[in-house]
Amino acid sequence: MTKLYGFAVSNYYNMVKFALLEKGAKFEEVAAMPSQENDYKAKSPMGKVPCLETDKGFLSETNVILEYIEASHASPALLPADAFAAAKVREVMKVIELYIELPARRHYGELFFGAPRSQAAFDEARPVLENGVNALKALCSFKPFLCGNFSLADIMAAHTFIYAQPVAQAIYGWDLVAAVPGLGAALEATNARAAGAKVMADQQAALKAFQEQAKG
Numbered sequence: 001m002t003k004l005y006g007f008a009v010s011n012y013y014n015m016v017k018f019a020l021l022e023k024g025a026k027f028e029e030v031a032a033m034p035s036q037e038n039d040y041k042a043k044s045p046m047g048k049v050p051c052l053e054t055d056k057g058f059l060s061e062t063n064v065i066l067e068y069i070e071a072s073h074a075s076p077a078l079l080p081a082d083a084f085a086a087a088k089v090r091e092v093m094k095v096i097e098l099y100i101e102l103p104a105r106r107h108y109g110e111l112f113f114g115a116p117r118s119q120a121a122f123d124e125a126r127p128v129l130e131n132g133v134n135a136l137k138a139l140c141s142f143k144p145f146l147c148g149n150f151s152l153a154d155i156m157a158a159h160t161f162i163y164a165q166p167v168a169q170a171i172y173g174w175d176l177v178a179a180v181p182g183l184g185a186a187l188e189a190t191n192a193r194a195a196g197a198k199v200m201a202d203q204q205a206a207l208k209a210f211q212e213q214a215k216g
């Protein structure tokens, strides 16, 4: 049986879980934290969460796992059949990962773990986020989802903005979602899907437990 390793606070983990649930795939969740121990790195070579155990072996890197899920479960399609349209969805996914998720992630330490502000992160992340937001405005139709029909890009967006929005709000006083007309409604529709609601409920419960544990 397919096994998804990770934890429900991880937004990358939740992207994969969302896709598996959308596909109606049978899978088991295995609790795992990022680790540089050799036994975990045998599964996920960078020691990151998530990784997926399949009947042929392990896979890491969320976009790769999402592509594998799409290729191995035909229905419902989460990428368009047309090659160009599918590439446009992948373009949006790449923009979200490189120019929203990764710059926002530079502030996770400050916002979620009480780390001191990194001035370099403060100065460098905002212009990247601005370009990312502008790219989404240019690339997405929001009719009604990011690229028209529901796709992997919506899954990635939902579990990127879930943390990127509060990060940008707290660090820059900037509402990233409101900055992209149509994005808020698309995210709401994504999170209202049965799979989206299940992932969100699990994420909220895990986040609460995580915050309570952190308080000690």
Ligand SMILES: N[C@@H](CCC(=O)N[C@@H](CS)C(=O)NCC(=O)O)C(=O)O
Pocket (backbone or CB within 6 Å): 009, 010, 011, 012, 013, 034, 047, 048, 049, 050, 060, 061, 062, 063
């Ligand atoms: N590029 C990786 C990033 C995954 C990632 O950063 N996961 C976080 C948890 S949300 C993690 O494992 N962090 C620990 C680390 O970076 O060592 C992917 O796409 O799966």
